[in-house]
Amino acid sequence: MDLKALEKPLASIENILSHFPVNQPCLIETGQTLPTAARNGAPPGKIVFLLSGAMICALGEGDKKQNLAIVTGPSILGLGQLAPSGAIAQYEAIAPCMVYSVGVDKFIKIVEENRLWPDVMKIMLTIVNTLVARTAASGLQxxxxxxxxxxxxxxxxxxxxxxxxxxxxxxxxxxxxxxxxxxxxxxxxxxxxxxxxxxxxxxxxxxxxxxxxx
CATH class of the missing domain: 1.10.10 (Arc Repressor Mutant, subunit A)
Structure with a gap:
């Protein structure tokens, strides 16, 4: 799998974003992170729309923490929560970011009503394929x-x-x-x-x- 051939599914991202009018976007300053859990320790329950800016995406804690990629706007973060046991990635801003979030339940409702699952799948498959390509390359290079x-x-x-x-x-x-x-x-x-x-x-x-x- 060629990592260079994997492009951001921009049309799918923009199509989904068009169904979520932005009311009160939030500014995330450089160095700030998105919450990875709610107060009870459960997944945050929010899908985050990265409208502009850039963040480092990482998985793991401590010595096992692995930075995976730089994510730039527009992007949709937190889609792993749609899976029963999806991994919750960490995101830290490396440039000022404008973000807007909606609850997972609301996101699913609007996606279903507007038949947006093909676009969601394109985004998730691109993320999976990118991780597979990076893992394969790191073992060979x-x-x-x-x-x-x-x-x-x-x-x-x-x-x-x-x-x-x-x-x-x-x-x-x-x-x-x-x-x-x-x-x-x-x-x-x-x-x-x-x-x-x-x-x-x-x-x-x-x-x-x-x-x-x-």
Whole structure:
């Protein structure tokens, strides 16, 4: 499965959002998180519409916590609650976000009334396929392959200023389990070879095509 071929089902997301008029959107500041449980410890019972901004999606706790992806608006979060024992992901804002939430029961009611389940399934299948592709790739890629792909992504991404927001090491450790020493070693050799330019740990630019093999 090619991760690059998996695109956000934007038409399905926008179709669903069109049936939920936004009355009072909420601002989530950078560093704030969405609640992962209600007061009684049960799932939050809310479907969250990420209207704009960006969040890191993660699963697990403590040493087992794994950051999975950066989710950008528009997106629909919390669909895992529709399954009997769906996993509840954690979301932390890495840029100011506008969100709007509705109860799970209301969401299901409107989806059923407007026959939106095909759109819901497209969104959920894309999420599942993305996780499968990432898991498969992480088991096959070398440390250099992983670092190379993240460098290219950071260099090309412009919407959320990742290069200014994160040091390269911090960003890569956020989304991979590579050791700091391995990351630093490969970055040092790429910098010495004139492939990348860095300042105070942050990526300035990729000067020329990164080699396929290390």
């Amino acid at each position: 070398s440390a250099y392959d992983i670092i190379r792909s993240y460098l290219i992504y950071m260099d090309r991404e412009t919407a959320y200023s990742l290069k200014e927001r994160y040091t390269v090491v911090k960003y890569m450790q956020t989304f991979s389990r590579l050791s700091r020493s391995i990351i630093l070693k490969i970055l040092a050799e790429l910098k010495a070879g004139g492939f990348i330019e860095m300042k105070k740990g942050k990526l300035i630019r990729i000067n020329r095509n990164l080699p396929e093999k290390f």
